[in-house]
Amino acid sequence: MVTTAEEPAGETLGELGEGAVLARIVTRLPRSRWQALGPGDDSAVVAAPDGRFVVTTDLMVHGPDFRLAWSSPHDLGWKASASNLSDVAAMGAVPTALVVAIAVPASTPVSVLEGVADGFRDGVDSLAPGCGVVGGDLSVSEVFTIAVTAFGDLEGREPVLRSGARVGDLVAVSGVLGEAARGLRLLFTEAVDGQGAPDAALAAALRPRTARQLAPTPPIADGRLAALAGATSMIDLSDGLAIDAARVARASGVTIDFDSSALGPDVELALGGGEDHSLLATFPPGVELPGGFRAVGAVRSVLDDAAILLDGTPHDASGWDPYRGWDRGRG
Amino acid sequence: MVTTAEEPAGETLGELGEGAVLARIVTRLPRSRWQALGPGDDSAVVAAPDGRFVVTTDLMVHGPDFRLAWSSPHDLGWKASASNLSDVAAMGAVPTALVVAIAVPASTPVSVLEGVADGFRDGVDSLAPGCGVVGGDLSVSEVFTIAVTAFGDLEGREPVLRSGARVGDLVAVSGVLGEAARGLRLLFTEAVDGQGAPDAALAAALRPRTARQLAPTPPIADGRLAALAGATSMIDLSDGLAIDAARVARASGVTIDFDSSALGPDVELALGGGEDHSLLATFPPGVELPGGFRAVGAVRSVLDDAAILLDGTPHDASGWDPYRGWDRGRG
Numbered sequence: 001m002v003t004t005a006e007e008p009a010g011e012t013l014g015e016l017g018e019g020a021v022l023a024r025i026v027t028r029l030p031r032s033r034w035q036a037l038g039p040g041d042d043s044a045v046v047a048a049p050d051g052r053f054v055v056t057t058d059l060m061v062h063g064p065d066f067r068l069a070w071s072s073p074h075d076l077g078w079k080a081s082a083s084n085l086s087d088v089a090a091m092g093a094v095p096t097a098l099v100v101a102i103a104v105p106a107s108t109p110v111s112v113l114e115g116v117a118d119g120f121r122d123g124v125d126s127l128a129p130g131c132g133v134v135g136g137d138l139s140v141s142e143v144f145t146i147a148v149t150a151f152g153d154l155e156g157r158e159p160v161l162r163s164g165a166r167v168g169d170l171v172a173v174s175g176v177l178g179e180a181a182r183g184l185r186l187l188f189t190e191a192v193d194g195q196g197a198p199d200a201a202l203a204a205a206l207r208p209r210t211a212r213q214l215a216p217t218p219p220i221a222d223g224r225l226a227a228l229a230g231a232t233s234m235i236d237l238s239d240g241l242a243i244d245a246a247r248v249a250r251a252s253g254v255t256i257d258f259d260s261s262a263l264g265p266d267v268e269l270a271l272g273g274g275e276d277h278s279l280l281a282t283f284p285p286g287v288e289l290p291g292g293f294r295a296v297g298a299v300r301s302v303l304d305d306a307a308i309l310l311d312g313t314p315h316d317a318s319g320w321d322p323y324r325g326w327d328r329g330r331g
Numbered sequence: 332m333v334t335t336a337e338e339p340a341g342e343t344l345g346e347l348g349e350g351a352v353l354a355r356i357v358t359r360l361p362r363s364r365w366q367a368l369g370p371g372d373d374s375a376v377v378a379a380p381d382g383r384f385v386v387t388t389d390l391m392v393h394g395p396d397f398r399l400a401w402s403s404p405h406d407l408g409w410k411a412s413a414s415n416l417s418d419v420a421a422m423g424a425v426p427t428a429l430v431v432a433i434a435v436p437a438s439t440p441v442s443v444l445e446g447v448a449d450g451f452r453d454g455v456d457s458l459a460p461g462c463g464v465v466g467g468d469l470s471v472s473e474v475f476t477i478a479v480t481a482f483g484d485l486e487g488r489e490p491v492l493r494s495g496a497r498v499g500d501l502v503a504v505s506g507v508l509g510e511a512a513r514g515l516r517l518l519f520t521e522a523v524d525g526q527g528a529p530d531a532a533l534a535a536a537l538r539p540r541t542a543r544q545l546a547p548t549p550p551i552a553d554g555r556l557a558a559l560a561g562a563t564s565m566i567d568l569s570d571g572l573a574i575d576a577a578r579v580a581r582a583s584g585v586t587i588d589f590d591s592s593a594l595g596p597d598v599e600l601a602l603g604g605g606e607d608h609s610l611l612a613t614f615p616p617g618v619e620l621p622g623g624f625r626a627v628g629a630v631r632s633v634l635d636d637a638a639i640l641l642d643g644t645p646h647d648a649s650g651w652d653p654y655r656g657w658d659r660g661r662g
Contacts, residue, residue, distance in 0.1 A: 036383050037490055037492075040493075040582075041422070041490070041492055041493050042387060042417075042418040042421040042422055042493070042565075042566060042567050043385045043386055043387035043418050043419055043421070043422045043424070043481075043483070043490070044385070044386050044387070045383050045384070045385055045386075045422070045485070045490050046383060046384055046386060047382065047383050048379035048381075048383055048384050049382065050379075051378065051379055051380065051382060052367050052376050052377060052378050052379055053376070053377055053379050053384055053482075054374045054375070054376055055374055055375050055376075055377060055428075055430055055465065055466060055480075055482070056373060056375070056466065057430040057431075057432045057466060057467060057468050057478070057480055058432065058468050059432045059433075059434050059468050059470045059472075059476070059478060061434050061470050061471070061472040061476075063472065064470065064471050064472070065470070086373075087373040087374050088373075088374055090373040090374070091372070091373055091374045091376070093374070097386075099386055099387075099388040099480055100388070101388045101390045101478050101480075102390075103390050103392050103476065134386065135386060135387065135388060136388060137388050137389050137390050139390045139392050139395065139396070140392070140395050141390075141392040141394065141395070141474050141476065142394065142473070142474055143472050143473050143474040143476070145390070145392075145434065145472065145474070145476055145478075147388070147390060147432050147476075147478030149386075149388060149430055149432075149480040150374075151384075151386070152374070154376070159368055159372070159374070159376050161368075161372055162371075162373070234373075235373060236373050251371075
């Protein structure tokens with residue numbers, strides 16, 4: 001029996017069967033403006049006006065990626081959409097559609113799946129209006145697993161790659177830094193019972209301070225704006241500013257030098273915290289930064305083989321490691 | 332520790348880490364002719380010459396969908412590609428690309444993941460030459476899970492839907508009927524030890540008779556040929572001929588009447604057996620059937636509310652039910 005922060009009850013997937021459950025879920029999902037054929041056939045059909053499409057895929061697994069005592073079903077759908085939409089935005093593309101494959105224990109109440117669907121709807125409608133869910137799959141598994149594949153349209157532009165940063169470019173970020181990690185740290189320290197097990201009631205009381213972790217709001221529209229403004233490189237900040245900036249730096253053959261005064265009061269948290277799904281981009285010098293982007297550093301020639309500098313000094317480029325971070329608990 | 336029919340050993344995912352494992356896997360994957368940008372950035376980019384793309388997604392879960400004592404890693408990659416390519420083919424489309432998200436226990440040897448990658452390569456190269464894997468994700472989970480999303484191009488044609496069958500049409504099938512189910516039945520009866528647990532050595536000895544179950548070879552190219560020949564409806568036979576034909580019949584508002592003499596020696600197995608991933612299509616009368624299609628019946632007006640007839644008599648439209656079929660064992 002899956003229990004969650006919202007303690008839903010009622011009929012389960014095993015009792016109702018796949019067909020009946022899908023019928024209840026599909027109507028809750030957001031419809032894509034690019035949908036040429038939606039759920040119900042062997043495949044869906046999505047418009048690709050650019051003549052190409054951007055695609056990214058990602059798994060969220062109960063245990064290493066989320067705890068059901070901390071995340072509501074709505075949170076799961078929201079976060080799964082947000083993290084995938086951000087990978088589309090990081091190419092400079094406009095998100096057009098998602099497909100969602102979910103596997104859950106047969107004992108899962110249908111209301112949980114409805115909550116996940118509502119989270120997808122609200123996440124997509126809020127972060128990428130016009131995008132929608134065009135298809136999916138529902139399976140049974142002992143481990144609650146959500147697989148999302150997201151699509152985007154480049155509107156005739158070239159994709160913004162990790163490899164395009166040039167010496168002299170501005171380094172800029174749109175979105176929060178370290179807030180998702182701060183929320184996770186809070187959950188691990190204050191939303192566990194005496195035995196260290198995740199506790200739903202304690203998590204609920206912390207909600208205002210954990211929302212950035214459980215239901216992030218990445219600046220999806222700023223991906224397109226960055227591309228229009230001439231961004232030379234871009235990446236979604238999923239593993240932390242330092243490790244993701246190092247990926248850009250290595251792919252581009254440069255070093256990224258952060259200005260600590262631009263990284264907020266907790267510089268180490270801003271550099272090391274994962275899962276913000278903010279956007280890091282580089283722009284030619286003199287560009288007026290678009291949308292929510294703010295300058296956080298500059299691109300320099302490689303110095304001492306370092307990918308990352310902080311105020312001109314080589315800095316550790318480590319961050320979130322899902323293998324290291326998981327204690328095998330599920331909650 | 333995951334053990335399989337091939338008993339691979341060596342370094343594990345947990346020991347090597349995601350990045351090092353991905354580096355070893357990506358080079359083994361087939362490259363798509365439609366790939367504009369491959370793995371390594373936040374998203375891939377795939378050509379969609381039609382201006383639309385076909386998309387389908389599917390999960391394969393250890394336990395309900397496969398046993399590691401019966402399926403080799405190569406089988407898993409092959410079957411995951413075959414089943415998804417077939418959903419693209421059933422729209423009349425040419426498969427262009429896949430993305431693959433895999434979650435496995437951290438104790439999984441990297442050689443297992445390499446075997447899965449090789450299965451994707453050989454399955455895609457054999458069934459849909461030119462198609463390839465353009466991106467993916469690798470995660471840890473207690474349950475071995477493979478999520479595939481497949482894409483196709485319609486080459487300017489309209490998709491062939493389930494809803495287009497018309498009274499008087501021919502009903503035709505390309506590919507085997509009941510062979511995957513026959514193989515699965517054999518595994519459940521003869522590839523288990525005295526305690527009923529799946530046994531790798533017993534399964535290996537049965538291989539010639541179980542290949543259709545473990546590594547199916549659906550007629551992917553016949554999907555496009557059916558569309559070119561004017562197919563009015565089409566579906567991938569994943570759940571069994573009876574249940575999938577009933578889906579076409581209900582979507583089209585017709586009844587499908589099978590000719591038992593066209594269904595081979597074991598008619599009930601042909602009607603009820605799932606996972607063949609053959610194609611069922613309807614064609615206007617008088618059409619010369621393309622590729623491997625052979626006539627198996629005719630489309631009639633709805634009779635007695637039946638979706639399916641056998642030699643003119645209403646027939647049960649049931650088939651493979653993954654919820655009913657799973658005994659919670661994994662093997």
